[in-house]
Every structure is written in structure tokens, then in C-alpha cells.
Amino acid sequence: MYSKELCWVNPYKLPFALTDALCQLIVSDEAIADAEKRLLRFAPFIKKYFPETEQDNGLIESPLKEIPQMKSALQDSYGFEIPGKLYLKMDSHLAIAGSVKARGGIYEVLKHAEDLCIAAGKISVTDNYEKLADPAIREFLSNYTVQVGSTGNLGMSIGIMSAALGFSVKIHMSADAKQWKKDLLRSKGVEVLEYSADYSKAVAEGRKNSDLDPTSYFIDDEKSIDLFIGYATAAKRLQKQLDDLSISVDKDHPLIVYIPAGVGGAPGGITYGLKRIFKDNVHCFFVETTTCPSVLIGLDTQTFEKANVRNYGISGQTEADGLACASPSGFVTRIMTNQVSGEFTVDDGKLYDYLRLLYNSENIQIEPSSCAAFAGPCGFTTYPQMAEYCVQHDLSPARLQNATQIVWATGGKMIPREIYDAYLNTYL
Numbered sequence: 001m002y003s004k005e006l007c008w009v010n011p012y013k014l015p016f017a018l019t020d021a022l023c024q025l026i027v028s029d030e031a032i033a034d035a036e037k038r039l040l041r042f043a044p045f046i047k048k049y050f051p052e053t054e055q056d057n058g059l060i061e062s063p064l065k066e067i068p069q070m071k072s073a074l075q076d077s078y079g080f081e082i083p084g085k086l087y088l089k090m091d092s093h094l095a096i097a098g099s100v101k102a103r104g105g106i107y108e109v110l111k112h113a114e115d116l117c118i119a120a121g122k123i124s125v126t127d128n129y130e131k132l133a134d135p136a137i138r139e140f141l142s143n144y145t146v147q148v149g150s151t152g153n154l155g156m157s158i159g160i161m162s163a164a165l166g167f168s169v170k171i172h173m174s175a176d177a178k179q180w181k182k183d184l185l186r187s188k189g190v191e192v193l194e195y196s197a198d199y200s201k202a203v204a205e206g207r208k209n210s211d212l213d214p215t216s217y218f219i220d221d222e223k224s225i226d227l228f229i230g231y232a233t234a235a236k237r238l239q240k241q242l243d244d245l246s247i248s249v250d251k252d253h254p255l256i257v258y259i260p261a262g263v264g265g266a267p268g269g270i271t272y273g274l275k276r277i278f279k280d281n282v283h284c285f286f287v288e289t290t291t292c293p294s295v296l297i298g299l300d301t302q303t304f305e306k307a308n309v310r311n312y313g314i315s316g317q318t319e320a321d322g323l324a325c326a327s328p329s330g331f332v333t334r335i336m337t338n339q340v341s342g343e344f345t346v347d348d349g350k351l352y353d354y355l356r357l358l359y360n361s362e363n364i365q366i367e368p369s370s371c372a373a374f375a376g377p378c379g380f381t382t383y384p385q386m387a388e389y390c391v392q393h394d395l396s397p398a399r400l401q402n403a404t405q406i407v408w409a410t411g412g413k414m415i416p417r418e419i420y421d422a423y424l425n426t427y428l
């Protein structure tokens with residue numbers, strides 16, 4: 001079946017003030033602040049174990065980079081104008097895991113380790129967490145297993161951090177997972193189980209396997225609130241980066257953000273955090289591929305986790321391995337129903353076009369899944385529904401000229417050079 005690129009404006013979106021009370025019941029500001037503190041507690045351990053985080057003092061954070069040449073390249077290639085300034089949020093280059101999963105995935109592993117160690121009296125929150133590198137604590141954590149289902153990047157972030165803490169770890173990889181991601185994990189002593197089925201199946205198998213073992217903890221990408229909170233902590237960090245660049249966000253200076261979606265956890269958590277800070281002045285859009293728009297279907301039909309792209313004659317198969325989730329998270333699609341501005345879908349072939357443009361214009365390497373986000377700034381100015389969205393949201397042309405547009409690059413640093421070279425030569 002041929003699937004066409006589209007733009008979907010969310011008919012269920014509400015002004016932020018109307019969503020606030022309900023959201024606080026589910027994920028409170030306090031819960032996000034608590035997560036921020038937890039990440040600070042772990043910073044000394046992370047700094048010690050992963051020297052690449054030294055310059056950020058053990059915090060795992062990515063640059064926010066203006067990409068004016070890419071903006072020109074997009075305008076020249078496609079013949080339209082992108083208003084405001086275009087930035088790349090380079091989670092593609094996050095330390096340790098090289099993807100946005102270094103936020104949610106790593107956060108949940110850290111939280112689980114802390115919970116176990118505190119319950120067993122091995123650490124207290126006032127300790128210096130460098131202590132977690134002690135052989136005795138690693139030995140203690142080696143009695144526990146962490147498991148997760150993954151299309152690749154979640155497995156990498158959880159596998160690497162779990163192994164660093166001493167946990168046993170099993171990663172259940174779906175058929176979409178790229179071979180180099182499995183090889184890299186195995187080289188770190190992580191057990192990788194492979195399935196010939198899709199992502200939901202890998203998750204179901206992992207969940208089942210883990211439930212049989214009382215010492216095993218399953219990180220559930222389709223349901224986890226801790227993962228979501230880990231992603232949400234990105235918002236405060238971004239706010240600081242905007243402040244440092246003297247970029248205002250207010251009614252006259254809108255912030256427009258585009259994030260690729262798989263099950264929805266990463267873009268949902270980030271959107272949630274951003275809405276709490278910038279409220280109606282931030283406009284968040286998800287991007288999925290035309291062959292796997294599961295979050296879009298879950299939202300539009302309001303059938304949430306019951307939505308499956310195959311029930312609509314859509315294959316679910318895509319070059320964007322990080323987005324290859326045929327069904328979305330029920331929790332995230334519910335919580336995003338009144339917050340996300342809309343979604344753009346993108347053809348697989350365009351992912352490689354954007355990949356080449358970014359490399360040639362800015363010399364930045366990101367993976368195909370990440371490139372989906374560029375459909376955002378392109379679609380924003382071209383779809384007629386967006387003109388209507390702008391009218392409804394008081395986004396006048398003058399205001400749009402003041403906009404900060406952020407393309408969220410969700411993965412890429414770890415791609416082996418020869419694989420990236422093959423991407424540069426892929427034309428679909």
C-alpha cells in the first residue's frame with residue numbers, strides 16, 4: 001500500500017492551563033524535580049566511569065547548535081522559507097549511548113540501582129555516589145538482572161549503563177535492530193536475544209522472561225513512568241541552554257520543537273517537560289514515517305495502545321529502526337492527547353536526503369531515524385492546515401520571524417563510519 005506524507009493538526013489539543021491539573025496528578029513537577037536531583041547524585045559515579053562526561057561534570061547533556069547552513073540548504077532544495085532560527089538539539093551526540101535513550105533509559109537504570117542499594121543499606125542519598133564503583137556494590141548488583149525490549153537504541157543505553165553498574169543484563173532485540181548495535185552490546189558483555197518479529201513481540205517476550213525471575217527488573221518502554229520522567233528532565237536543561245544563548249521564549253518569541261516518535265516515550269516526555277515550563281509558548285510536533293505512524297493513529301483514533309498500524313494496512317516497516325513501533329504507548333498517547341500540537345509523517349527516502357543535506361551543509365552525522373525531525377520545519381511552512389494552526393494560535397508572520405525552531409536529533413554518534421558512508425549513498 002502506498003502511504004502519503006501528511007500533516008495532522010491535533011484536534012484534541014487544549015490550552016495548557018486546562019491540562020495542568022490533570023497532568024500534575026500523573027507526573028507532578030515534584031516528580032521531575034526529584035529526577036533532576038537523582039541525576040545530580042549519580043553525576044560523580046558517571047563522571048568516574050565515563051570520562052567522556054567529565055567536561056559536563058557527570059551530567060549527560062547534548063549541545064544546542066544553530067544550523068543556518070542547513071536552514072539555507074533546506075530552503076534551496078525545497079523552495080520554501082523557514083521562518084525564525086533553526087537549531088539542532090544534538091541528543092544524537094549524548095555521551096554514553098549516542099541517542100535520546102541516554103535520558104530515559106539510563107535514568108531508569110540508575111533509579112533501579114539506587115532503590116536496590118538503599119533498600120539493602122548499601123548507600124544513602126547523602127553519600128558520594130562514586131561509591132557505586134566499589135567492587136562490593138557491583139558484586140551486590142550482579143545478583144540482579146535488568147531486561148528490556150528494544151529496536152536498538154534503548155537496548156544500547158540500558159545495556160551499557162547496567163553493565164557499568166554491575167547488573168546482569170538481557171536485551172530483547174526486535175527484527176528491525178541493526179546488526180552493529182547488537183555487535184556493540186555483545187562486545188560489552190551484554191546478552192542480546194534476537195527475535196524475527198517486531199518490537200511489540202520483543203517487548204512481550206522480555207516482559208514474560210523477566211516476570212519469571214524475582215531478581216529481574218523489566219524496563220517497559222510501552223508503560224514506564226520512570227522512563228518518561230527521565231526524558232522530561234531534558235526540558236530544564238534546554239531552558240538553561242536557551243537562557244545561555246539569550247534566546248527568549250514568550251508570546252512574541254515562540255518555541256517550535258519537532259521530535260521523532262517511536263512508541264512515543266521520548267518525544268512525549270520531552271514535550272511534557274517543555275509544556276510545563278513554556279506552556280502555550282511552545283509548540284511540539286511529533287514526526288513518524290509514513291509506513292509506521294503508530295502514535296498518530298493512537299492519538300487520532302483515541303484507541304491509544306490498541307492502535308496498530310497493520311490494522312490500517314500499513315506495513316510498520318521502515319528504515320528508521322528507532323521509530324519502528326507498530327503500536328504506541330497507551331500512557332504516553334493519553335497524556336499527549338491534549339498537549340501535542342500535531343504530527344508530520346515522512347517517507348523513508350527523505351530521511352537519507354535530510355541526512356546528506358545535514359552532512360554536506362553542517363558536517364554533522366546523525367542516523368536516519370533522527371533525520372525524520374527535519375520533516376517538521378519543512379512541513380510547518382508548507383501544509384495549508386499549518387496556516388490555519390498559526391491563525392488559531394496567534395502565530396503571526398512577525399512572530400514566526402522571531403521563532404526558535406528546534407529539530408531534535410535523537411541518535412547518531414555511535415554509527416560506525418562505514419555504515420554512515422553507506423547511508424550517504426542510499427537513495428530510495
Ligand SMILES: *Cc1c(COP(=O)(O)O)cnc(C)c1O
Nearest residue numbers: 153262263264265266322410411
Ligand atoms: C527511540 C528513538 C526515538 C523515539 O523514541 P520513542 O520513545 O520510541 O518514541 C526516536 N529516534 C531515535 C533515534 C530513537 O532511538
